[in-house]
Amino acid sequence: MTKVSMTVNGKAVSRETEGRTLLVQFLRDGMGLTGTHVGCDTSQCGACVVHVDGVPVKSCTVFAADVAGGHVTTIEGMANADGTMGRLQQAFQDCHGLQCGFCTPGMVMSAAALLAVNPTPTEAEIRAGLEGNICRCTGYHNIVRAVMQASGQASAAVAAE
Amino acid sequence: MPKDGGIGASTKRREDVRFLTGKGRYTDDINIRGQAYAHFVRSDMAHGILNSIDTAAAEAMPGVIKVFTAADLAGVGGIPTGWQVTDRHGKPMQEPKHPVLAEGKVRHVGDPIAVVVAETLDQARDAAEMLDIDITELPAVVDMRAALAEGAPKVHDDLTSNLCYDWGFVEENKAAVDAAFASAAHVVSLDLVNNRLVANPMEPRVAVGDFEDHSGNSTLYTTSQNPHVIRLLMGAFVLGIPESKLRVVAPDVGGGFGSKIYHYAEEAFVTFAAKQLKRPVKWTSTRSEAFMSDAHGRDHVTKIELALDADHNFTALRTDTYANMGAYLSTFAPCIPTWLHGTLMAGNYKTPLIYVNVKAVFTNTVPVDAYRGAGRPEATFQLERLVDKAARQLGVSPVELRRKNFIKPDQFPYQTPVAVVYDTGNYDATMDKLLELSDHAGFAARRAESAARGKWRGFGVASYIEACGIAPSNLVGQLGARAGLYESATVRVNATGSITIFTGSHSHGQGHETTFAQVVSEMIGIDAGQVEIVHGDTSNTPMGMGTYGSRSLAVGGSAMVKALNKVINKAKKIAGHLLEASDEDIVLKDGKFTVAGTDKSVDWSGVTLAAYVPHNYPLDSLEPGLEETAFYDPSNFTYPAGAYGCEVEVDPETGKVTVLAFTAADDFGNVVNPMIVEGQVHGGLAQGIGQALLENCAYDAEGQLLSASFMDYAMPRADDLPMFKVDHSCVTPCTHNPLGVKGCGEAGAIGSPPALVNAVIDAIHGAGRTDVTHINMPLTPARVWSALN
Numbered sequence: 001m002t003k004v005s006m007t008v009n010g011k012a013v014s015r016e017t018e019g020r021t022l023l024v025q026f027l028r029d030g031m032g033l034t035g036t037h038v039g040c041d042t043s044q045c046g047a048c049v050v051h052v053d054g055v056p057v058k059s060c061t062v063f064a065a066d067v068a069g070g071h072v073t074t075i076e077g078m079a080n081a082d083g084t085m086g087r088l089q090q091a092f093q094d095c096h097g098l099q100c101g102f103c104t105p106g107m108v109m110s111a112a113a114l115l116a117v118n119p120t121p122t123e124a125e126i127r128a129g130l131e132g133n134i135c136r137c138t139g140y141h142n143i144v145r146a147v148m149q150a151s152g153q154a155s156a157a158v159a160a161e
Numbered sequence: 162m163p164k165d166g167g168i169g170a171s172t173k174r175r176e177d178v179r180f181l182t183g184k185g186r187y188t189d190d191i192n193i194r195g196q197a198y199a200h201f202v203r204s205d206m207a208h209g210i211l212n213s214i215d216t217a218a219a220e221a222m223p224g225v226i227k228v229f230t231a232a233d234l235a236g237v238g239g240i241p242t243g244w245q246v247t248d249r250h251g252k253p254m255q256e257p258k259h260p261v262l263a264e265g266k267v268r269h270v271g272d273p274i275a276v277v278v279a280e281t282l283d284q285a286r287d288a289a290e291m292l293d294i295d296i297t298e299l300p301a302v303v304d305m306r307a308a309l310a311e312g313a314p315k316v317h318d319d320l321t322s323n324l325c326y327d328w329g330f331v332e333e334n335k336a337a338v339d340a341a342f343a344s345a346a347h348v349v350s351l352d353l354v355n356n357r358l359v360a361n362p363m364e365p366r367v368a369v370g371d372f373e374d375h376s377g378n379s380t381l382y383t384t385s386q387n388p389h390v391i392r393l394l395m396g397a398f399v400l401g402i403p404e405s406k407l408r409v410v411a412p413d414v415g416g417g418f419g420s421k422i423y424h425y426a427e428e429a430f431v432t433f434a435a436k437q438l439k440r441p442v443k444w445t446s447t448r449s450e451a452f453m454s455d456a457h458g459r460d461h462v463t464k465i466e467l468a469l470d471a472d473h474n475f476t477a478l479r480t481d482t483y484a485n486m487g488a489y490l491s492t493f494a495p496c497i498p499t500w501l502h503g504t505l506m507a508g509n510y511k512t513p514l515i516y517v518n519v520k521a522v523f524t525n526t527v528p529v530d531a532y533r534g535a536g537r538p539e540a541t542f543q544l545e546r547l548v549d550k551a552a553r554q555l556g557v558s559p560v561e562l563r564r565k566n567f568i569k570p571d572q573f574p575y576q577t578p579v580a581v582v583y584d585t586g587n588y589d590a591t592m593d594k595l596l597e598l599s600d601h602a603g604f605a606a607r608r609a610e611s612a613a614r615g616k617w618r619g620f621g622v623a624s625y626i627e628a629c630g631i632a633p634s635n636l637v638g639q640l641g642a643r644a645g646l647y648e649s650a651t652v653r654v655n656a657t658g659s660i661t662i663f664t665g666s667h668s669h670g671q672g673h674e675t676t677f678a679q680v681v682s683e684m685i686g687i688d689a690g691q692v693e694i695v696h697g698d699t700s701n702t703p704m705g706m707g708t709y710g711s712r713s714l715a716v717g718g719s720a721m722v723k724a725l726n727k728v729i730n731k732a733k734k735i736a737g738h739l740l741e742a743s744d745e746d747i748v749l750k751d752g753k754f755t756v757a758g759t760d761k762s763v764d765w766s767g768v769t770l771a772a773y774v775p776h777n778y779p780l781d782s783l784e785p786g787l788e789e790t791a792f793y794d795p796s797n798f799t800y801p802a803g804a805y806g807c808e809v810e811v812d813p814e815t816g817k818v819t820v821l822a823f824t825a826a827d828d829f830g831n832v833v834n835p836m837i838v839e840g841q842v843h844g845g846l847a848q849g850i851g852q853a854l855l856e857n858c859a860y861d862a863e864g865q866l867l868s869a870s871f872m873d874y875a876m877p878r879a880d881d882l883p884m885f886k887v888d889h890s891c892v893t894p895c896t897h898n899p900l901g902v903k904g905c906g907e908a909g910a911i912g913s914p915p916a917l918v919n920a921v922i923d924a925i926h927g928a929g930r931t932d933v934t935h936i937n938m939p940l941t942p943a944r945v946w947s948a949l950n
Contacts, residue, residue: 020283034190035183037415039363040448044871047363075183085181093177096840100670101180102364102415108181127879134871136363136416137670139847139909140879142840 004068008033009077017064023057024048026064027074035075035105039134046133049106049113050074056113058132075105078112088112088150097146099137107133111147120151167683168900171836174675176668185413188367188384189445196369196441197226199431200285202275202292203453204267207301207525207864208314211263214275215293222291224284226438229276229430231262237433240426240489241398243390244496245641246521249329254521256325257317259489261399261426261433267296268316268488269525270866271453273426278434278442301525301864305462305483308522316488316523325486325495325521330503334578338516341477345468349551354937355539357460357485357858359874360532362669364415365446366455370431374439378406381432385411386421386667387707390644392699394424394492400433404699407432411697414669418848419531420455421669422709423492427454452869457858458532460485461498465543467512467551475566477514478506480543484521487528494530495521500640501536501628501710507577508544509588509624509802510566515578525864531709533848533910537627545623545915550934553926559919560596563624564589574896581628583800585893586828588624594826595622595804598886604808608927617811618821619924622804625912629904630715630799630895647794648712649703650721652681652728654787656773658766659691665705666717667697670844671906672837673713679833680718680900684725686752687765703790711904714833715799715895722899723791731787735768738779799895799903803827805912807920813928816946818921820850824886825912830895830903838905842887845909851877852910853917853938875939914938921945 004021005014008031015030027033027050038060039047048060051073078086085093088108098104107130114121114129121129126147127140135143148154164170179185216228227233240259247253258264263274275292279285302308302316308323316323329335342348369382379402385391388409395409396402414421431442446454461484468477484498503517534541548566552559567588568575575583596602604620611618631637634645651663660681666673674694682689696702705717729749736754737744746757755762771778772787808822825842832838855875859867868874894901921940925933925948936948 018283028190029192033183034187035185037187037364038189039365040871042448042870042872044876045363045448075181079182085178089181092181093173096174096836098177098180099672099840099844100362100364100416101176101185101413102187102362104180105183123884124880127882130879134363134876134878136361136418136848136876137844138840139843139845139877139885140882141843141885143879144884 002065004064006067006069007071009073019063019065021064022060023062023064023067024059027059033074033076037102037105039103044134046110047103047106049109049133051109051113054116056110075108078108088115091146091150095142095146095149097138097142103133103135107135107143115151120153121147166689167679168833170679170834172675172679172689172834174672176672176674187364187413187415188369188382191369191382193369193371193441196443197278197280197438198282198285199434199442199444200277200282200289201273201427201444202277202289204263204270204272204274206267206296206298207270208299209267209296210299211265211267211274212295212297216275218291218293219277219288222284222288224280225288226278226280229262229278229434231260231264234261234433236401237261237429238399240424241394242490242495243492243643245643246326246328246495246499247641248326249332254326254495255320256490257320261429269527270864271527272488276430278438303524303526303860303862303864305485305522305524308524309520316525323523325523328499328519330517331579334514335516338477338479338514341514342466342468342479345476346471347469347555348466349547349554350464350466351547351550351935352464353543353546353935355459355461355463355542356852356938358458358532358852358856359452359858360418360420360455360458361876362416362418362420365448365451366421366425366427367445368428368431369441369443370435371441372435372439378408379432379436380408380410381428382410382412383428384414384421386414386417386669386709388667388697388699389665389705390707391424391428395429395432399429408700411667417669418533419458419535419709422707423456423530448871449869452874453527453866456491456528456530457487458529459539460529461539463543465547467547469551473555473557473562473565475510475512478512480506480517482519484519485526485529486521486523487526488523489528491528491530494528496641497531497536498539502540504579504581505537505540505626505628506544507579508541509568509626511568513578526860533845534907535710537907538911538914541623541625541911542915546918546935549919549922560592560622564592581798584797584896586800586802587891587893588802590891591802591826591828592624592804594888594891595806595824598826598888599806599808599822599824611810617813617924617928619809619811619920619927621807621916621919621923623912623915623919624804625908626800626802627907627911628798629711629801629907630795630898631710631712632798633796634794644706646706647792648717648720649705649790649792650717650724651703651790652721652724652788654728654769656770658687658769661693661695662721663695663702664717664721665702665707666713667708669708671708671713672834676714676834676837677718677721680721681725685765686750711906714900714902715898715904716793716795718900718902719898720791720793723793724789727789727791728787732768734783735771735778736763739763739768739771739777796897799830799898801827801829801903801905801908803908803912805916807916809917809920809924811921811924811945813949816942816949818854818940818945820883820917822883823850823913825909826888826891827905827908828891828893829889829905830892831901832889833902835889838889839887841905842909843885845907846885846913847877847882849910849913850882850917853914853940855881855939857939
């Protein structure tokens with residue numbers, strides 16, 4: 001066990017941690033931040049995506065110790081300062097971009113990372129940008145619309161409605 | 162103008178806020194003080210004799226509490242089957258025992274052999290490495306026809322063969338069907354495979370068992386679509402716990418698609434172990450475990466034949482299907498290829514004579530059960546592929562051949578030759594809508610444009626009908642169901658006028674918390690924000706059969722409406738007393754009770770308060786309080802139907818198929834929340850396109866599962882799919898439930914596979930390659946290229 005320290009959603013945390021503890025276990029089991037989900041064991045589904053120093057990371061695939069000293073943002077850290085949902089979260093609700101909600105935290109984190117580097121993506125760029133996140137419920141149609149809306153683009157920009 | 166509330170409004174989902182802020186409470190988010198962790202050790206062989214299990218070394222490992230094998234499960238029954246099919250000779254199906262942990266033999270890769278329970282999950286996994294399991298491998302049966310061959314290895318030694326049943330439907334029609342084929346002007350036949358799929362909801366299954374020593378009560382938290390069904394099956398048949406001592410909770414559930422209907426061994430184990438160990442026990446499936454322990458779907462091999470007269474009227478249909486059951490019978494497995502498949506073989510057509518034969522077969526594979534659509538996608542795929550092939554063989558338009566044989570609007574209610582009676586529909590209307598929305602008129606120009614780029618463009622259509630809103634209990638009882646298929650609801654009106662609805666339906670993505678509240682809001686005339694929907698906990702909801710088969714609103718919603726009407730009737734009596742008028746003269750509108758033709762009125766909350774503070778109240782004739790329960794048992798299935806169109810481009814150099822456009826025109830009857838309905842169709846389309854293009858659960862000849870992760874099983878991703886055009890404006894309301902609703906959850910997955918394959922065949926024929934008449938799903942580049950070369 002070694003002490004691992006990092007900043008999660010703006011708060012400094014420090015925990016005794018086994019070397020094999022994954023970041024997602026550190027967040028879910030250690031900190032009780034259960035918004036980050038585990039949907040597979042091969043780094044394919046993206047339900048566990050969080051941001052480490054602003055970069056999207058599949059938290060099931062990195063050791064907590066490897067993130068020591070880093071700044072981690074999870075879905076619990078995406079709301080506005082007043083507690084209301086952020087623009088991207090709101091767009092997911094407005095556009096019905098989620099159903100069962102299980103892939104949603106990872107999907108939101110990946111979409112946020114996409115918009116950070118490409119503020120007005122095309123439909124094709126959104127689809128390519130979310131290729132690492134699997135959703136079984138929505139068929140992605142309304143997720144694409146949500147990301148369009150969050151980027152300030154009219155949904156008419158989407159090819160077929 | 163769109164409404165901003167009530168029935169017909171695209172109300173935003175209230176459940177989204179918790180899901181979008183990380184506050185959802187899924188089963189894996191539940192941790193109980195003192196909980197131990199279970200790790201299942203599973204067979205890596207498809208078939209073998211389980212000689213011995215030495216647990217000593219594992220039990221000596223750090224943190225291990227106990228290692229369980231079948232020998233430790235004394236008094237625990239097998240996993241039951243909820244449906245008994247009678248074969249074409251009047252005999253019951255063969256029904257093998259399905260032990261919670263393997264007894265004597267292992268029968269598929271993933272069959273659970275032992276469970277290590279330890280203080281931590283890592284300790285349980287580490288200790289599992291120390292188990293010494295001695296298995297003598299036996300030859301496996303994977304191919305269904307081979308499994309039925311003389312001398313084939315038997316999956317279950319105590320059964321006479323690997324044949325579960327040989328079902329004929331309608332058996333009495335067989336001779337007439339054969340005669341119609343003998344005299345037909347045209348006969349078209351097709352051999353096809355409906356590929357094995359894995360449902361793969363994004364949340365893997367989880368089960369947490371808990372036991373209260375002071376009360377003797379057991380609680381199971383589980384990822385289920387129907388907690389009451391699990392309580393009944395597990396309590397009565399597996400563990401012998403009465404319902405009064407057993408609580409089953411299915412909290413937020415991350416998708417199901419059928420795979421979370423069934424009662425699974427892991428649920429029984431954690432409940433049993435928690436009681437034995439006097440500690441909570443938790444099991445969380447990995448995705449790899451899910452691939453080898455969640456029930457799979459589809460897996461039919463079919464020969465289908467259509468007889469037509471000289472005018473191209475369908476005169477008879479005949480099918481011969483092998484349906485894979487896997488190694489054991491999952492909860493509803495026997496019913497899927499029979500009563501949810503054979504009864505739909507009329508499709509949208511007037512075919513007067515139909516005979517369906519289904520041989521259900523045991524193999525050394527994971528059990529197969531319902532997956533989104535369940536039997537109806539299999540029926541629709543073969544029928545709509547065959548009709549398309551017939552049109553091409555006869556040189557007529559696939560659309561016109563369908564129209565010629567459609568049941569027409571004035572023929573409803575329509576008695577099909579396969580038992581069911583369609584209450585209402587308009588199949589030409591949805592076909593018209595499809596052709597309009599998909600710009601069928603402009604297809605020729607688009608095809609030419611593709612051809613100029615060296616690509617082959619195709620357009621395929623499919624009609625579908627499904628039977629939803631399952632089901633009339635007395636009917637399914639005659640057909641072999643061991644359960645009723647009603648739904649129940651309790652409406653608890655609180656003193657200040659807010660309403661709590663307790664429903665037996667379960668939401669795992671469908672948005673019931675929003676839509677059910679919309680219905681209440683519409684009926685009472687109060688704000689939906691005053692309505693709370695409670696589901697998923699057997700301790701506070703009335704008996705429920707759960708959510709599957711697109712039944713929640715049609716059956717569960719109807720139970721709620723029935724209970725609401727009881728509430729309204731009583732509330733009118735109270736209002737009549739308060740207003741000194743006859744309750745027959747009381748009108749409820751916009752949350753206010755008025756004496757008809759007067760300005761005398763009392764608010765909803767005035768009546769509800771009187772019900773709970775009955776100072777001025779007719780106590781001699783009316784009980785205080787305002788709470789009612791209703792059970793609704795449907796009198797018929799509902800029959801959503803529609804027409805789907807797919808436009809593809811095939812790259813003849815590589816065989817790659819690209820879906821350019823997909824259009825769905827559905828008749829779901831009345832719609833409560835259009836936004837949610839469209840979302841359901843989008844998701845169904847993605848799963849159907851996934852089946853047709855990408856997904857395949859593959860075994861090798863030895864029964865090894867080749868597709869046991871998302872690395873090997875191709876799930877549809879965002880860049881595999883187009884934007885969809887969906888429409889539900891063609892409405893023929895259901896005639897026999899109070900909301901006139903039909904159900905929309907499965908349609909997308911039912912209608913889309915044949916439309917896509919028809920489009921690919923159309924593209925290939927359009928390029929002159931009429932020798933290619935069928936390609937089995939999934940239409941991967943390799944399969945398409947091989948068909949062309």
